Amino acid sequence: MPDTADILRLESLQVHFPIQGGLFDHVLGRPAGAVRAVDGIDLNIGRGEIVALVGESGSGKTTVGRVITKLAQPTGGRMLFEGRDMTSVQGSSALRPYRHRVQMIFQDAYQALNPRHTVFDVVAEPLRSLRLVGNASQLTERVSEALASAGLNPPGDFFARFPHELSGGQRQRVVIAGALAVRPGLIVADEPVSMLDVSIRAQILQVLVALRDKHNMALLFITHDLPLAWLIADKIAVLYLGKLVEIGSADDITFNPRHPYTVALRNATPQVGANAGRAELRGLQGEVPSAARVPKGCRFHPRCPLAFDRCKQEEPPAIEVGPQHMSACWLAA
Amino acid sequence: MSESTVRYSQRGGARAMKGFLRQFLSYGGAQVGLVCLVFFLVVAPIPNILVGPLQTAINATGDFLAPPSGEHLLGTDEVGRDVLNLVVHGARISLTIALLATVISLIVGTTVGITAGYYGGRVDVWLMRLTDFFFVMPSFVLALVITPVVLEVMGRGGEILGFRPSPFVILVVIGLTSWAFVARIVRSQTLSLKERTFIDRARVAGSSNFSIMVRHILPNLVPQIAANGALVVAGAIYVETSLSFLGLGDPLQPSWGTLLSLAQRAGAASAGAWWYLGAPGVCVLTVSLSFVLIGNALDDTFNPRRRVIP
Numbered sequence: 194m195p196d197t198a199d200i201l202r203l204e205s206l207q208v209h210f211p212i213q214g215g216l217f218d219h220v221l222g223r224p225a226g227a228v229r230a231v232d233g234i235d236l237n238i239g240r241g242e243i244v245a246l247v248g249e250s251g252s253g254k255t256t257v258g259r260v261i262t263k264l265a266q267p268t269g270g271r272m273l274f275e276g277r278d279m280t281s282v283q284g285s286s287a288l289r290p291y292r293h294r295v296q297m298i299f300q301d302a303y304q305a306l307n308p309r310h311t312v313f314d315v316v317a318e319p320l321r322s323l324r325l326v327g328n329a330s331q332l333t334e335r336v337s338e339a340l341a342s343a344g345l346n347p348p349g350d351f352f353a354r355f356p357h358e359l360s361g362g363q364r365q366r367v368v369i370a371g372a373l374a375v376r377p378g379l380i381v382a383d384e385p386v387s388m389l390d391v392s393i394r395a396q397i398l399q400v401l402v403a404l405r406d407k408h409n410m411a412l413l414f415i416t417h418d419l420p421l422a423w424l425i426a427d428k429i430a431v432l433y434l435g436k437l438v439e440i441g442s443a444d445d446i447t448f449n450p451r452h453p454y455t456v457a458l459r460n461a462t463p464q465v466g467a468n469a470g471r472a473e474l475r476g477l478q479g480e481v482p483s484a485a486r487v488p489k490g491c492r493f494h495p496r497c498p499l500a501f502d503r504c505k506q507e508e509p510p511a512i513e514v515g516p517q518h519m520s521a522c523w524l525a526a
Numbered sequence: 527m528s529e530s531t532v533r534y535s536q537r538g539g540a541r542a543m544k545g546f547l548r549q550f551l552s553y554g555g556a557q558v559g560l561v562c563l564v565f566f567l568v569v570a571p572i573p574n575i576l577v578g579p580l581q582t583a584i585n586a587t588g589d590f591l592a593p594p595s596g597e598h599l600l601g602t603d604e605v606g607r608d609v610l611n612l613v614v615h616g617a618r619i620s621l622t623i624a625l626l627a628t629v630i631s632l633i634v635g636t637t638v639g640i641t642a643g644y645y646g647g648r649v650d651v652w653l654m655r656l657t658d659f660f661f662v663m664p665s666f667v668l669a670l671v672i673t674p675v676v677l678e679v680m681g682r683g684g685e686i687l688g689f690r691p692s693p694f695v696i697l698v699v700i701g702l703t704s705w706a707f708v709a710r711i712v713r714s715q716t717l718s719l720k721e722r723t724f725i726d727r728a729r730v731a732g733s734s735n736f737s738i739m740v741r742h743i744l745p746n747l748v749p750q751i752a753a754n755g756a757l758v759v760a761g762a763i764y765v766e767t768s769l770s771f772l773g774l775g776d777p778l779q780p781s782w783g784t785l786l787s788l789a790q791r792a793g794a795a796s797a798g799a800w801w802y803l804g805a806p807g808v809c810v811l812t813v814s815l816s817f818v819l820i821g822n823a824l825d826d827t828f829n830p831r832r833r834v835i836p
């Protein structure tokens with residue numbers, strides 16, 4: 194596949210956060226170690242493709258999203274956007290063309306909105322700072338258009354509202370309007386509906402899917418909810434402790450999972466509500482290990498019901514188990 | 527922006543303002559503070575209309591150290607000047623110095639505090655060292671250092687912005703010593719604000735660091751700056767008084783502190799001339815207390831949670 198077929202490619206992407214060692218470690222010259230939040234992942238997102246990144250709390254989903262949106266700097270690997278290496282580009286002016294193409298939607302829309310900015314300010318901000326409009330009437334037009342696409346009608350009624358004057362669903366729509374106002378090629382959505390009432394979720398998801406259908410925007414949809422991922426995504430990538438354990442089409446991952454962790458995820462009954470990500474996974478023993486102490490060998494082996502000797506020693510590579518379907522498990526070999 | 531946008535945001539702003547005022551004025555302290563303050567702010571700009579030109583030993587009208595009477599409501603000083611005349615003229619000098627010094631310290635303190643908190647790292651370390659240096663610097667020492675420099679530059683008779691050298695030194699000294707307090711508060715607020723998700727969103731929206739500081743962080747600091755600004759004014763009035771009392775004042779532009787100093791030197795206390803010491807003293811107390819009351823009320827208005835804990 195040529196590079197430009199994919200809008201985004203992550204190659205061995207790695208984000209390690211250094212752990213501040215205590216005084217003792219310092220004196221004894223002990224290395225302080227690192228939180229291996231993202232530990233070498235390869236992922237491609239096609240143009241207009243919806244990819245779901247699924248994993249439990251602490252698996253590194255948000256960190257991946259923050260690297261893609263240039264809010265965090267990777268410690269290793271590469272990130273190619275439309276064939277260009279964006280790994281080390283930094284600074285708001287150097288990033289302007291990239292920001293124009295990649296936008297983000299946040300989990301908590303209330304936190305994502307400045308309490309002192311009106312809806313108009315919020316949606317106009319990227320248009321102004323990326324210099325995408327020439328004059329005031331053009332700006333008003335683009336803001337109205339974005340608000341309407343996000344389902345806030347009539348847009349003019351919302352211009353002067355402050356975040357506290359909106360409902361939760363409306364707030365998330367404002368955040369979405371801000372992201373789509375610049376007509377990006379890729380939107381990273383970090384658990385965009387997990388804080389919303391179930392009744393509103395479907396509407397917000399429809400808005401997101403419509404973006405792809407109408408404007409061919411690609412979407413990286415971050416969630417802990419596998420059924421939700423199946424509902425919206427073309428492709429699902431399953432993240433466990435900073436590593437992708439299985440990638441495949443939404444149907445394959447949901448109905449024909451090959452990795453024991455994905456199987457456990459599928460069997461888990463998601464609870465309704467914000468705590469769903471922390472729900473006990475049925476058939477899994479123990480807690481998710483800390484990303485600061487990743488187990489040797491297959492990082493899933495302490496909790497894997499099928500683990501055998503080799504799993505404790507050697508880390509399994511990504512193994513092709515079907516067309517466009519990878520699983521990082523020795524059983525697939 | 528379209529016409530409708532402008533109209534709408536004014537309406538939203540007016541509504542927020544009304545709610546704020548209702549809350550603010552519900553505090554007894556705020557009411558007392560505002561009434562006193564308005565009184566002094568009305569009096570201060572027009573001393574010549576109220577009590578005639580500033581009296582000197584030459585155009586003094588009364589007896590020496592005469593107690594309050596119908597003619598001299600607040601008595602006279604040791605050269606026969608009317609104390610009411612002096613106190614009203616002093617209001618202008620004292621308030622102008624305090625307010626200007628506060629403006630200086632708010633601008634410097636906010637700039638330093640936001641920059642340090644937002645950038646963190648080495649910028650933070652060095653700016654905070656500078657801040658701590660000014661934080662512990664006694665204003666009197668700084669005044670002693672600056673006075674000769676200012677006198678050298680402007681000469682004994684010169685004026686800067688209508689100030690003679692001594693009041694100007696006091697203004698600069700208060701500005702330089704009180705910004706550190708503001709910088710510390712602004713920095714700690716900035717540290718927590720910059721972790722908020724809306725800062726991330728602004729960055730993804732392509733906003734520069736400067737615009738994030740000015741458009742996202744600064745507006746959220748206004749409550750703290752306003753509340754502490756009032757306290758800085760109160761502090762400035764005290765410092766101005768003490769510096770003048772220690773002899774840094776200028777008899778040709780007498781502030782309340784200068785008057786207290788003159789009264790002290792004239793032996794007003796031992797002579798039983800309570801009016802001479804009392805008039806400027808009460809003024810200093812009233813004005814600084816007003817600002818403290820207003821500052822606390824502002825703080826309570828902006829931080830509703832604090833009200834619950836007495």
Ligand SMILES: Nc1ncnc2c1ncn2[C@@H]1O[C@H](COP(=O)(O)OP(=O)(O)OP(=O)(O)O)[C@@H](O)[C@H]1O
Pocket residue numbers: 210228229230248249250251252253254255256257417470483484485
């Ligand atoms: N700035 C940071 N410094 C140190 N460690 C971090 C930092 N950000 C994240 N981590 C750690 O990296 C790991 C992955 O965090 P991340 O937020 O990406 O997980 P997540 O999958 O989004 O979880 P959740 O579902 O709870 O949002 C966690 O162990 C977290 O504690």
Ligand code: SF4
Pocket residue numbers: 452453454491492493494497498499500501504509521522523524
């Ligand atoms: S490699 Fe072993 S431990 Fe890891 S998932 Fe496969 S079977 Fe389980």
Ligand SMILES: [Mg+2]
Pocket residue numbers: 254255256383
């Ligand atoms: Mg997360």
